[in-house]
Amino acid sequence: MVLADLGRKITTALQSLSKATIINEEVLNGMLKEICAALLEADVNIRLVKKLRENVRAVIDFDEMAGGLNKRRMIQSAVFKELVKLVDPGVKPYQPIKGKPNVIMFVGLQGSGKTTTCTKLAYHYQKKNWKSCLVCADTFRAGAYDQVKQNCTKARIPFYGSYTEVDPVVIAQEGVEMFKKEGFEVIIVDTSGRHKQEEALFEEMLAVSNAVRPDNIIFVMDATIGQACEAQARAFKEKVDVGSVIITKLDGHAKGGGALSAVAATSSPIIYIGTGEHIDDLEPFKTKPFISKLLGMGDIEGLIDK
Amino acid sequence: MFSIFKGLVGSKNLTANDMKPALEKMRDHLIAKNVAADIAIKLCDSVAAKLEGKVLGTFESVASTVKNTLNDSLVQILSPKRRVDILRDCLESQKQRRPFVVTFCGVNGVGKSTNLAKICFWLIENNLRVLIAACDTFRAGAVEQLRTHMKHLNALHPPERHNGRTMVQLYEKGYGKDAAGIAMEAIRFARDSGFDVVLVDTAGRMQDNEPLMRALTKLIKVNEPDLVLFVGEALVGNEAVDQLVKFNQALADYSSNTNPHIIDGIILTKFDTIDDKVGAAISMTYITGQPIVFVGTGQTYTDLKALNVKAVVHSLMK
Ligand SMILES: Nc1nc2c(ncn2[C@@H]2O[C@H](COP(=O)(O)OP(=O)(O)OP(=O)(O)O)[C@@H](O)[C@H]2O)c(=O)[nH]1
Ligand SMILES: Nc1nc2c(ncn2[C@@H]2O[C@H](COP(=O)(O)OP(=O)(O)OP(=O)(O)O)[C@@H](O)[C@H]2O)c(=O)[nH]1
Ligand SMILES: [Mg+2]
Ligand SMILES: [Mg+2]
Numbered sequence: 001m002v003l004a005d006l007g008r009k010i011t012t013a014l015q016s017l018s019k020a021t022i023i024n025e026e027v028l029n030g031m032l033k034e035i036c037a038a039l040l041e042a043d044v045n046i047r048l049v050k051k052l053r054e055n056v057r058a059v060i061d062f063d064e065m066a067g068g069l070n071k072r073r074m075i076q077s078a079v080f081k082e083l084v085k086l087v088d089p090g091v092k093p094y095q096p097i098k099g100k101p102n103v104i105m106f107v108g109l110q111g112s113g114k115t116t117t118c119t120k121l122a123y124h125y126q127k128k129n130w131k132s133c134l135v136c137a138d139t140f141r142a143g144a145y146d147q148v149k150q151n152c153t154k155a156r157i158p159f160y161g162s163y164t165e166v167d168p169v170v171i172a173q174e175g176v177e178m179f180k181k182e183g184f185e186v187i188i189v190d191t192s193g194r195h196k197q198e199e200a201l202f203e204e205m206l207a208v209s210n211a212v213r214p215d216n217i218i219f220v221m222d223a224t225i226g227q228a229c230e231a232q233a234r235a236f237k238e239k240v241d242v243g244s245v246i247i248t249k250l251d252g253h254a255k256g257g258g259a260l261s262a263v264a265a266t267s268s269p270i271i272y273i274g275t276g277e278h279i280d281d282l283e284p285f286k287t288k289p290f291i292s293k294l295l296g297m298g299d300i301e302g303l304i305d306k
Numbered sequence: 307m308f309s310i311f312k313g314l315v316g317s318k319n320l321t322a323n324d325m326k327p328a329l330e331k332m333r334d335h336l337i338a339k340n341v342a343a344d345i346a347i348k349l350c351d352s353v354a355a356k357l358e359g360k361v362l363g364t365f366e367s368v369a370s371t372v373k374n375t376l377n378d379s380l381v382q383i384l385s386p387k388r389r390v391d392i393l394r395d396c397l398e399s400q401k402q403r404r405p406f407v408v409t410f411c412g413v414n415g416v417g418k419s420t421n422l423a424k425i426c427f428w429l430i431e432n433n434l435r436v437l438i439a440a441c442d443t444f445r446a447g448a449v450e451q452l453r454t455h456m457k458h459l460n461a462l463h464p465p466e467r468h469n470g471r472t473m474v475q476l477y478e479k480g481y482g483k484d485a486a487g488i489a490m491e492a493i494r495f496a497r498d499s500g501f502d503v504v505l506v507d508t509a510g511r512m513q514d515n516e517p518l519m520r521a522l523t524k525l526i527k528v529n530e531p532d533l534v535l536f537v538g539e540a541l542v543g544n545e546a547v548d549q550l551v552k553f554n555q556a557l558a559d560y561s562s563n564t565n566p567h568i569i570d571g572i573i574l575t576k577f578d579t580i581d582d583k584v585g586a587a588i589s590m591t592y593i594t595g596q597p598i599v600f601v602g603t604g605q606t607y608t609d610l611k612a613l614n615v616k617a618v619v620h621s622l623m624k
Binding site: 037040041042043046047109110111112113140141142143144145146147148149150151154195196197198222224225226227228229231232249251252253254255257258277 | 344413417419423444445448450539543545578
C-alpha cells in the first residue's frame, strides 16, 4: 500500500513518546528527527518537511504544559494535523454530474502516465454506465494517437483524434464539440507531456484549456518523482485551473511522497491512484481514510478536531 | 572565554562535533537538490571521515573546508572510471562484420524510446546504418512510436545523402510476442543485411515486477548485447537507488551465468525539466559506479548531450 512503509516509521516514532518516561525537548526532537528522516526518504518536499517540524515545535511549549499524558496527546495531535495537511488541501474534488457533459482535461509532465490514466478513467466511468469517451489532443509525441486508438479500441471506448491535424487546440475543440452533441457524459481530453521550462508548451496547454473549457483539470504525477515536483506542480497550477491530482505508478516500490507536494502546490486533492499498466489498475483515493490507514489509527478525526 | 578565537587560530584539530552543523546543512542542501536521502547522508559521513583530525589552516573556516571536500567528492563520483565510446566500438564491430547491439532498459515512461531515437539520429549523422528492434510488445502504440521516428529520421537523412542506402529500418513483429525472440531475429536480420548497429527498445517495467525483470534478463542473456544502457529520468527522487540496485540485481540473479551482463551505463533523461535539482545524477552514479553516457535535454533529436561534470557539481553546490 502507498506510503505504508512511511506510515510504519511514523507510527514507531510516535510510539517512542509512549515509551518515554518523561517527555521533554529531547524526546520531542528525537521523534521529530525520525519522522522527518522518514518523510525525506519518501521524497516529501524538504521545505514541507521543515515546515512540519517547525509547526509541531511551535505548538508545544514545555514550560506551560502540564502532565505527561497531555503532552503526549498534544504532540501526537500536532503531528497528525501536519501530516493531514500534506495530503489534504481541504477542498472537495469535482464530481461529474450524470446526464450532462463533463469535460475533463489531463495535464502533466512527460511520461507521467496521462494517456494510460485517461483510458483507465474513461473505462472506470463506462463500467458505471456513464457515456464516456476520449479526445487525443497530443499531436506531438510519436505514436500518441495510435496509443489512444489501441487502448480505446480494446476497451470499446469511443475516441477522437487525427493523424494529419497538427494543432491540438483544433482537435480538442472539434472532438469535445462532437461528443457533446452526441450526448456523452464524461469527455476526457488527453494532452501532450510538458514542463514549465518550455513556455510555448505551457501556452499551448492554456490554449487547449480555453478552447474546451474543462469542468476539471487533472494533474497527473508519477510516484517516483523527487524534489522537482513542487516547482512543476505550482507552475501548472499557475497556468491552468488544476482541480485534482492523480498519482501513478504506485504499484512499484515508490512511496509517492514527492508527488504529495503536488497537493499543496495545486491546492487540489488526490482523486485516484494508478497501480499498474492495465486498464483496471486505478483506485479511488480518499484522503482521511488514507491517513487513518497510513498511521494504523482509527480515530484521527477525533484527534484532529480537538 | 577563549572560545571565540577558536575559529581563527589555526592549530585546532577538526572533530566530528565541529563539523556537525556544517555537515547537517550540507546534507539538507543535497537532499533539496534531489540527491537520495541516504546517499546524501553517506556523502556527508565520508566527508567527516576524511576531515576528522585534520588541522585547519589559519584562514580556513570549518564550513568552507567541508564544502570544498564535498565538492571534490562529487566531482569524483561523477567522473567516469571507464569510458563508453559507442562510435569507436561501432566501428570496431563494423570491421568484424557484425552489428553492434545496444539494449535500452528502465522503468515506465522515463524516455527509453525517445532517447533511443536521438541516439539513432546521432549514429546516422556519423554514417552508421541502424536497425531498431521493437521489443516493447506490450505498451499500446509502442511500435508505431518507433515507426514514426524511423520515418522522420529517414526523411532527415534520405538515401540520396548516403549513397542510396536507407539509414534506419524498423524490425517489428507487432504486439504480444516474446521480446527476447524478436531481438534475436532482429540481430540476425541486421547481420544478414549489413546493418552497423541494432538498437533494442524494451518495455518499461517496475524494478520489483519479477516476471518482467526475468523477461528482461532473458532478453539480455540470450542476445548478448554489446551494451546495456539503463535509462533513468532526472526527475526521480529516492527511487533512483532502488531502481538501479534492483535492475542490476535482477540481471545478475535471474541469469544463471557466472559472469552476468549488468548495466554498462546510464542515460539521464529530462534534464531540461529540473532546473538546478540535479541530484539524481549523483544518486545514479554513486550506486552503480557506471558512467552517465548521455544526458537527455529535450524532446527533439538533437537534445542529447554529454554530461558536464563541472556544471552539475556547480548546480549542486550553489
Ligand atoms: N507500472 C505502472 N506503469 C504505469 C502506470 N501508469 C502508466 N504507466 C506506464 O507509464 C508509461 C508512460 O505512460 P503514458 O500514459 O504513455 O504517459 P504520458 O503521460 O501520456 O506520456 P507523454 O504523453 O509522453 O507525456 C507507460 O509505459 C505506461 O504503461 C501505473 O500506474 N503503473
Ligand atoms: N523534456 C524532456 N522530455 C523527454 C526527454 N526524453 C523523453 N522525453 C519525453 O518523455 C515522454 C516519454 O518518453 P518515451 O520515450 O515514450 O518513454 P519510454 O521510457 O520509452 O516509455 P515506456 O516505453 O512507456 O516505458 C515523451 O513525451 C518524451 O517526449 C527529455 O530529455 N526531456
Ligand atoms: Mg501521452
Ligand atoms: Mg518506450
